[in-house]
Amino acid sequence: MLNYSTSEENYIKAIFHLQQEDGTVTTNELAAELKTKPASVTDMMKKLKTKKLVHYEAYHGFRLSNEGKKLALIIIRRHRLWEFFLAEKLKFSWEEVHAVAEDLEHVSSKKLIDKLDEFLGFPRFDPHGDPIPDANGRIETSKQVCLTELPLNKTAIVCHVSDQSSEMLEVLGHKNIMIGTRLEVKKRFDFDNSLEIKTGKQAATTISDQLARNIYVKTA
Amino acid sequence: MLNYSTSEENYIKAIFHLQQEDGTVTTNELAAELKTKPASVTDMMKKLKTKKLVHYEAYHGFRLSNEGKKLALIIIRRHRLWEFFLAEKLKFSWEEVHAVAEDLEHVSSKKLIDKLDEFLGFPRFDPHGDPIPDANGRIETSKQVCLTELPLNKTAIVCHVSDQSSEMLEVLGHKNIMIGTRLEVKKRFDFDNSLEIKTGKQAATTISDQLARNIYVKTA
DNA sequence: AAATATTTTTAGACAAACCTAAAAAGAATT
DNA sequence: AATTCTTTTTAGGTTTGTCTAAAAATATTT
Secondary structure, three states, X not given: OOOOOHHHHHHHHHHHHHHHHHOOEOHHHHHHHHOOOHHHHHHHHHHHHHOOOEEEOXXXXXXXXXXXXXXXXXHHHHHHHHHHHHHHOOOOOOOOHHHHHHHHOOOOOHHHHHHHHHHXXXXXXXXXXXXXXXXXXXXXXOOEEEHHHOOOOOOEEEEEEOOOOHHHHHHHHHOOOOOOOEEEEEEEOOOOOOEEEEEOOOXXXXXXXXXXXXXXXXXX | XXXXXXXXXXXXXXXXXXXXXHOOEOHHHHHHHXXXXXXXXXXXXXXXXXXXXXXXXXXXOEEEOHHHHHHXXXXXXXXXXXXXXXXXXXXXXXXXXXXXXXXXXXXXXXHHHHXXXXXXXXXXXXXXXXEOOOOOOOOOOOOXXXXXXXXXXXXXXXXXXXXXXXXXXXXXXXXXXXOOOEEEEEEEOOOOOOEEEEEOOOOOEEEOHHHHOOEEEEEO
């Protein structure tokens, strides 16, 4: 794997994110995303094409090649591992981690990132709930979200509880909810944001907003 | 404090190191240090002069201004804290830390570095024994060296023992050597690299090479 | 399908950081 | 003190990544 400039890496990352939704990405879209001008985007696309990181025909948009996708996943891996480090070890708040990780992600030592991963205990999600690609570039397809944000009737699996107090564990135990439990939100009551939950074949239970805020799930 | 480019930071750091010995630094010296050409150095010196980081008159060498020194200490702080992190937390070897820290040192968030410092327990020396400037830019004047490298008859203070085994502590206890002990090396025997040590008013003792390798001191 | 509007690309400039080759300044030698 | 040698600076050029303004291609509207 060759070495790429900070600028090239930022383009690759932005294309990756945009093409998740769009499939193919346009010059104006990318210019807006990167806060640069369309002319600059065209220049860069020509370069990334000669480096075989994107497929690109003039006037017809672009998308990442397989090489480009691999690179994008490496950069996203670096970014999310640093975010995890900042939040978990340095006690940065949730909102602060992104900006600093934007700089750290361009330090390109593979060994650094793999050792950092190990040091952190191979975390699977960053502090925003986004999945972290592994050393081979494999990434989980679903984002980890708070139970309060899970759409109705969408099956999901509990993967994290942020408050481990015995009081909390008591309620969870009573309701038969634990890491790995498969569940769906059947109803959301606007009055107090409480949720009606269905787990497996059991009868439905109601969960308070306060409890739901501490439960994180990923869609199956 | 403004923001400086990676290149500017590398020049500032190099001038700092060179002027430790020389007082004032010449164009050729700096070009050699940075593996660049003299003409490039002149270009950069003009720029750093307008930014008031160096004192510079054409044909008469240069040295850092107070602003420049402050910046140099910030960069050195970042570098050495990252080196410590890499060695201590990520288990990089001694020889590997420098190259990676060369990249990490240019990430300029002050908050990042101060939180990293705290996370690491405010270490005072990097893995090579060089002192780490504190958050205010204050730095110890002496380098930490292995007892095997201490010049004869130079008073030094024990500040670290790398092997904490009970066997090791037994010898040290018996010889009345502990953290903070003031000592001098009186003689070095070439045959087995053993050392004759004088501590305070006590009679001299002899220390094996094996023991000396685990004792680190700084000159008072 | 022709006219108009939008998007994208080209053409030409600029700043940062580097380079080579030539000129100028300073140091060393006779 | 004049000459030679070395160091440093200037002058002009390159690459990377950006920009503006104009031209070309595509899309949309009538």
